[in-house]
Amino acid sequence: MAVGDRPPSPFAPLRPLLKSHEQGAADGLRKLAAALAGLDARVRLHVQILDSEEGVEHWSIEGGTGKPVAQRRAPKKPDIRLVLRRATWLAIAQGRLSPFDALFAGRMRFGGDSELGKRVARHLSDPSVPFVPPC
Numbered sequence: 001m002a003v004g005d006r007p008p009s010p011f012a013p014l015r016p017l018l019k020s021h022e023q024g025a026a027d028g029l030r031k032l033a034a035a036l037a038g039l040d041a042r043v044r045l046h047v048q049i050l051d052s053e054e055g056v057e058h059w060s061i062e063g064g065t066g067k068p069v070a071q072r073r074a075p076k077k078p079d080i081r082l083v084l085r086r087a088t089w090l091a092i093a094q095g096r097l098s099p100f101d102a103l104f105a106g107r108m109r110f111g112g113d114s115e116l117g118k119r120v121a122r123h124l125s126d127p128s129v130p131f132v133p134p135c
Contacts, residue, residue, distance in 0.1 A: 014124045016095035025049055025086050026072070028093035029059050032124075033070035036063020039123045043116060046078035051086045080112040080120070095126060 017031040018024070029047060036043060045061040060075035062068065084092075088107045091097035099121055102108035110117060 013095050013098045013126050013129055014092060014121075015126045017093040018090065020094055020096075022094070023090060025057070025089050025093075026059075026070075028089060029061060030070040032093070033061045033063050033068035035124055036061070036120065037068045039064040039120065041065075041116065041119065043080065043120055044075050044078045045120075046075050046081045047089075048081070048083040049086050049089055050084065078112060080110070080117050082108060082110060084108040 015035070017035060018028045022028070032045075042064040043062070045059075045063075047059040047061055049057040049059065051057065057072060058074040060069065060071045060073050060078075062070075062075075084102065084107060088097065088102055092099055092102060092108075097107075099108065103110055
């Protein structure tokens with residue numbers, strides 16, 4: 001599946017969390033938390049969704065141990081922080097854009113534990129596409 005006129009990226013697109021017609025960023029974030037349930041380490045994400053109409057939405061996503069959590073609030077001590085526009089999040093959640101491509105193109109900002117971030121990306125990557133880490 002291509003983004004625009006470009007071929008799909010070789011860098012770890014996610015398993016689609018949302019179908020192509022689904023446009024709910026909150027639904028995608030809840031599905032992200034559920035998909036992180038099987039991760040072999042606890043992870044706390046602070047996801048900031050930028051939206052021209054609503055401003056900034058802060059989300060706390062927890063996974064890896066216990067019950068997955070997705071709440072609309074900023075976590076106290078996140079392991080990883082992501083900042084991206086709603087359209088970018090939807091493209092990632094629909095499996096149309098690799099998080100690595102979003103990062104390298106300046107469409108997403110990343111902060112925190114980079115090794116844990118790579119483990120999260122590998123855990124969430126689409127099994128039909130060979131996992132190719134960018135670095």
